[in-house]
Amino acid sequence: MIKVAILGYGNIGRAAEEAVKAAPDMELTGIYHHDDCLSCIAGNIDVMIVCTPTREVQKFATVLAARGICTVDSFDIHGQIWSLREAMDAVCTANKTVSILSAGWDPGTDSMIRALLMAMAPKGITYTNFGPGRSMGHTVAAKAIEGVKNALSMTIPLGTGIHRRMVYIELEEGADFKTVEANLLADDYFAHDETHVIPVDSVDALNNVAHGVNLVRSGVSGATHNQRFEFNMEINNPALTGQVMVSCARAAFRMKARGEYGAKTMIELRPIDLLPGSTEQNIKALV
Amino acid sequence: MIKVAILGYGNIGRAAEEAVKAAPDMELTGIYHHDDCLSCIAGNIDVMIVCTPTREVQKFATVLAARGICTVDSFDIHGQIWSLREAMDAVCTANKTVSILSAGWDPGTDSMIRALLMAMAPKGITYTNFGPGRSMGHTVAAKAIEGVKNALSMTIPLGTGIHRRMVYIELEEGADFKTVEANLLADDYFAHDETHVIPVDSVDALNNVAHGVNLVRSGVSGATHNQRFEFNMEINNPALTGQVMVSCARAAFRMKARGEYGAKTMIELRPIDLLPGSTEQNIKALV
Numbered sequence: 001m002i003k004v005a006i007l008g009y010g011n012i013g014r015a016a017e018e019a020v021k022a023a024p025d026m027e028l029t030g031i032y033h034h035d036d037c038l039s040c041i042a043g044n045i046d047v048m049i050v051c052t053p054t055r056e057v058q059k060f061a062t063v064l065a066a067r068g069i070c071t072v073d074s075f076d077i078h079g080q081i082w083s084l085r086e087a088m089d090a091v092c093t094a095n096k097t098v099s100i101l102s103a104g105w106d107p108g109t110d111s112m113i114r115a116l117l118m119a120m121a122p123k124g125i126t127y128t129n130f131g132p133g134r135s136m137g138h139t140v141a142a143k144a145i146e147g148v149k150n151a152l153s154m155t156i157p158l159g160t161g162i163h164r165r166m167v168y169i170e171l172e173e174g175a176d177f178k179t180v181e182a183n184l185l186a187d188d189y190f191a192h193d194e195t196h197v198i199p200v201d202s203v204d205a206l207n208n209v210a211h212g213v214n215l216v217r218s219g220v221s222g223a224t225h226n227q228r229f230e231f232n233m234e235i236n237n238p239a240l241t242g243q244v245m246v247s248c249a250r251a252a253f254r255m256k257a258r259g260e261y262g263a264k265t266m267i268e269l270r271p272i273d274l275l276p277g278s279t280e281q282n283i284k285a286l287v
Numbered sequence: 288m289i290k291v292a293i294l295g296y297g298n299i300g301r302a303a304e305e306a307v308k309a310a311p312d313m314e315l316t317g318i319y320h321h322d323d324c325l326s327c328i329a330g331n332i333d334v335m336i337v338c339t340p341t342r343e344v345q346k347f348a349t350v351l352a353a354r355g356i357c358t359v360d361s362f363d364i365h366g367q368i369w370s371l372r373e374a375m376d377a378v379c380t381a382n383k384t385v386s387i388l389s390a391g392w393d394p395g396t397d398s399m400i401r402a403l404l405m406a407m408a409p410k411g412i413t414y415t416n417f418g419p420g421r422s423m424g425h426t427v428a429a430k431a432i433e434g435v436k437n438a439l440s441m442t443i444p445l446g447t448g449i450h451r452r453m454v455y456i457e458l459e460e461g462a463d464f465k466t467v468e469a470n471l472l473a474d475d476y477f478a479h480d481e482t483h484v485i486p487v488d489s490v491d492a493l494n495n496v497a498h499g500v501n502l503v504r505s506g507v508s509g510a511t512h513n514q515r516f517e518f519n520m521e522i523n524n525p526a527l528t529g530q531v532m533v534s535c536a537r538a539a540f541r542m543k544a545r546g547e548y549g550a551k552t553m554i555e556l557r558p559i560d561l562l563p564g565s566t567e568q569n570i571k572a573l574v
Contacts, residue, residue, distance in 0.1 A: 081570060112558050115573050116561070118561075119396075121530065122310075122562075222526050223305040224305070224527075226523075227520070227522045231517070233514070233517070235514045267573055268557050269557060270555050271402035274405075274406035275402060282402065283372065287554060
């Protein structure tokens with residue numbers, strides 16, 4: 001049994017807990033809050049699933065990897081993944097362990113599908129269309145506008161990678177909607193997309209963790225144009241993220257056992273390493 | 288530059304040639320007909336793309352691997368892949384080389400997607416719906432019926448993995464359609480599916496290498512049901528198969544360079560190994 005623990009117990013941590021409990025080859029050895037003293041973490045851990053806020057991932061993953069514990073995170077700032085990988089790779093290699101970075105659905109499984117489609121049709125354009133679903137980054141930006149008590153920013157796909165933002169806001173007592181709307185539309189998070197601001201009595205009444213993706217590629221295989229590919233999903237967002245992290249925990253454990261130390265993103269993983277069961281069972285069932 | 292050669296020059300061999308020529312990191316060092324004497328093959332080959340009929344793959348791949356040459360094939364008899372892998376793995380390990388087996392779209396890239404969807408939602412059902420497109424196996428079976436001059440069997444997806452067979456036949460002079468139809472419908476290849484037999488003046492007039500897949504999974508991530516996934520493609524069949532084999536040739540070359548000897552199916556490959564360019568370039572572009 002792979003000994004798995006969870007650090008951080010928000011939406012993703014809870015979903016990861018469910019996925020560990022459903023895995024036939026894992027046991028849950030602990031759940032830690034991210035304000036726990038890291039030095040208190042017991043030694044009985046093969047893989048720590050790091051479910052802290054993204055900006056705290058590196059701090060915790062570095063300490064854990066330095067102790068030789070495998071880590072999995074869902075770090076999601078696309079532009080900073082390479083530098084995180086460089087930093088974590090050095091720590092993991094020095095301490096003979098494995099970190100899997102940005103394990104979720106985007107970055108994550110979508111990245112694997114984008115890579116696979118590039119291998120199938122090397123020239124062409126891929127569009128990743130997100131939603132409908134909540135954008136965490138845009139929701140945080142909307143909440144930071146003066147006069148906003150609570151907010152929810154929905155991402156609506158318009159095709160070819162273009163998105164509409166539907167921003168539902170609960171105003172603070174006495175705040176002026178027109179002023180709040182103007183400030184929000186001027187914010188850099190919203191200024192570049194079609195954005196609609198809608199006042200509501202209760203943001204909580206809109207709460208729903210559904211999300212989706214429509215990933216489309218038209219490209220060229222060899223000399224043959226018009227090869228068309230499409231991947232769609234409609235999912236519970238934290239449930240999928242937690243599950244993908246747990247599947248990656250299995251891959252991290254196996255890679256460490258084989259001496260393949262270092263930090264990896266999901267496009268660097270073998271799909272079979274994500275699955276329980278033997279090589280023979282999986283090849284016979286899936287290939 | 289990776290030195291790539293092609294063995295077999297039918298539809299797939301020609302498509303592989305186009306894909307090698309389009310690859311920025313490969314040079315084509317030879318094209319061999321599968322009745323060429325294997326001892327005549329020049330030594331200047333890193334990877335041989337084996338485009339012979341499926342039943343001849345093992346014979347040729349074994350001889351090539353014994354010489355330390357990497358091979359890629361698109362062996363497509365699902366029930367025999369594991370035993371082929373066992374046999375080729377022994378030859379490859381002994382001769383410090385790499386064989387990638389069943390590199391096409393099914394088995395192949397579909398297998399990778401099925402594995403990925405299992406990692407995203409471990410419980411549930413996946414349906415792989417093929418077509419519309421030609422089935423080689425059913426076409427060969429139809430041609431073997433007495434009184435059939437030429438035939439084409441189309442696979443039509445009806446959903447949930449159920450398929451209709453549309454069999455177009457050109458009769459031999461004096462053959463009786465009703466007799467041919469009855470014999471065909473009684474053949475084990477057709478007896479278990481909804482099958483329609485249609486007489487035509489020219490099978491050649493129907494020639495089209497288009498094919499497609501609709502791969503659907505509904506499953507459970509952690510404890511959350513009703514996670515829904517779908518992969519669709521509409522493609523030129525030999526062009527995609529040839530391209531996938533060429534992308535796998537790159538992976539074989541890299542795995543051999545890292546000392547990862549043996550025979551592998553596509554679910555055992557890292558997606559990034561299929562792509563030209565550096566790890567940094569691909570992570571920045573795709574993750």
